[in-house]
Amino acid sequence: MKVHTYNKAVRDLIPDIIRAQSKECMVEEVPPQDFLQLLKSKLAEEVAEYQANPSLEELADIQEVIRAILQLTGHSWTELEAIREEKALSRGGFQKRLFLKTVLQEGE
Numbered sequence: 001m002k003v004h005t006y007n008k009a010v011r012d013l014i015p016d017i018i019r020a021q022s023k024e025c026m027v028e029e030v031p032p033q034d035f036l037q038l039l040k041s042k043l044a045e046e047v048a049e050y051q052a053n054p055s056l057e058e059l060a061d062i063q064e065v066i067r068a069i070l071q072l073t074g075h076s077w078t079e080l081e082a083i084r085e086e087k088a089l090s091r092g093g094f095q096k097r098l099f100l101k102t103v104l105q106e107g108e
Helices: 014-020 032-052 056-072 077-091
Strands: none
Touching: 032 056, 056 077
16 A cells, blocks of 8 residues: 655545545644644645646635635735735736836945
């Protein structure tokens, strides 16, 4: 029997899905602060997957990880959206597709 080691955060139903395939898996519930660290790694993993395969499915995975991080840190999607809106008002969004090439500063 071959053992695959993952050591990563997974969605709640993944163990059930694995067991439904007649496989065994070991999972453990970890404390919130430890899980937050795992979610940070999971976010990087999901972003890399989106970069390799830019799809709505991969964006949805990123969003799910962000929702979990918000919940663990005591924040809400509404709070996040308010900050996003505030930044869009003060700094703009990305609608113009601008690419900054250089900045000239006197005295440097």
